[in-house]
Amino acid sequence: MTDAPTETPEATLQRLRASIDNIDAALVYLLAERFRATQQVGELKARYAMPASDPGREEQQVARLRALAEAAHLDPEFAEKWFNFVVAEVIRHHVAAGAEENERP
């Protein structure tokens, strides 16, 4: 980081928090886009009576995300837990919406 010699600790904190806020906004918008896609998957599977779950797909997703996490120097355990959290919410959302589709996309 560009730790300017004249920057006070409070200014550094402000600077880092501004970055965290920007990253969080980007994350929220990406999550929204992800939900749009999983919603379409749910609708598609319901319309064409496709199998609701696909364990092979999910395994593949977890393995890929763990590899991506390692490349990005993010704890792969965290990446996997995070993925499971998001997928659980997608399922809960589908169930709450009365959808018959429980895709774990």
Next chain:
Amino acid sequence: MTDAPTETPEATLQRLRASIDNIDAALVYLLAERFRATQQVGELKARYAMPASDPGREEQQVARLRALAEAAHLDPEFAEKWFNFVVAEVIRHHVAAGAEENERP
């Protein structure tokens, strides 16, 4: 979505899943960047003996993320749960790393 008349349901599923995979890769890299920033916050606060937690900051973050979620048509409840999950992991990570700093950034 551009549901080409000749696209089979299987092809549509493939297309949507390719988007989900792209979005997930972006999310993992953004999460990695978020962790880099929170780690720096942790180090800064430890070095300058700044207060570890800041409830006002966290309240502000939740309110902002809920507003962003609404703008993005994402369930604000989900956005808040998601934020709490990530923050809990940040704290767990700090504790596991032996840091004395428990910032909930």
